[in-house]
Amino acid sequence: MSPADPAQTLLARLKLELAAWQALVDVMQEEEQALVDGDTDRLARISTAKLTQLQSVSDYAQIRHAGLQAAGLPFDHAGMTAWLGQVGQAEHSAQWQQLRALETTARALNQRIGALIELRLNSTRQALNVLLHSATSHGSLYDQEGLTVAAHKGKPLTAA
Numbered sequence: 001m002s003p004a005d006p007a008q009t010l011l012a013r014l015k016l017e018l019a020a021w022q023a024l025v026d027v028m029q030e031e032e033q034a035l036v037d038g039d040t041d042r043l044a045r046i047s048t049a050k051l052t053q054l055q056s057v058s059d060y061a062q063i064r065h066a067g068l069q070a071a072g073l074p075f076d077h078a079g080m081t082a083w084l085g086q087v088g089q090a091e092h093s094a095q096w097q098q099l100r101a102l103e104t105t106a107r108a109l110n111q112r113i114g115a116l117i118e119l120r121l122n123s124t125r126q127a128l129n130v131l132l133h134s135a136t137s138h139g140s141l142y143d144q145e146g147l148t149v150a151a152h153k154g155k156p157l158t159a160a
Contacts, residue, residue, distance in 0.1 A: 007087045010067040017060035018095050021102040024053040028109040035116040 027050045034042040065075035073079035077100065084093050 006067060006070060010064065010083075011088060011092050013060060013063055013067075014092060014095050014099070017057070017064060018099045018102070020053065020056040020060050021099055021106065024050070024057050025102050025105050025109065027053050028106060028113065032109060032113050032116065035113060035120065038120075 027046060031043065031046045031050060034040075034046060064080065068075040068079045068083055071083055073083050080096060081093075084096055088096075
């Protein structure tokens with residue numbers, strides 16, 4: 001088989017796609033830890049890396065889908081497994097299984113990250129509700145110069 005053989009090209013790309021999935025999982029694990037730590041500065045930096053890795057994974061998947069379609073197979077997990085049975089070696093089947101495991105790991109991480117984000121949002125909403133309630137019940141908490149003002153405007157306890 002020549003290096004320009006579509007099957008060999010697709011097999012070579014499988015290894016690159018596997019590396020892209022691993023990099024995505026690594027970034028997602030870092031994102032999860034940043035959410036646990038409450039490190040918003042790190043989250044901002046991670047966001048760019050995550051988008052880059054998501055694009056990379058998407059690009060490789062599109063290439064794989066096109067290769068499977070060109071081979072007359074469906075571009076799903078079953079089609080890839082069937083195609084590897086025809087042209088692949090045990091090494092490639094193992095890479096495919098690793099890729100599928102990373103995909104499952106990424107889905108689980110995404111669910112945990114979503115739950116952590118929801119917890120942070122709920123906490124922020126509660127804090128805002130407390131501030132809004134306090135501001136509307138007792139007047140403003142700050143004056144026009146940004147200085148705090150007493151939330152209570154009644155008589156001092158020592159007044160008769």
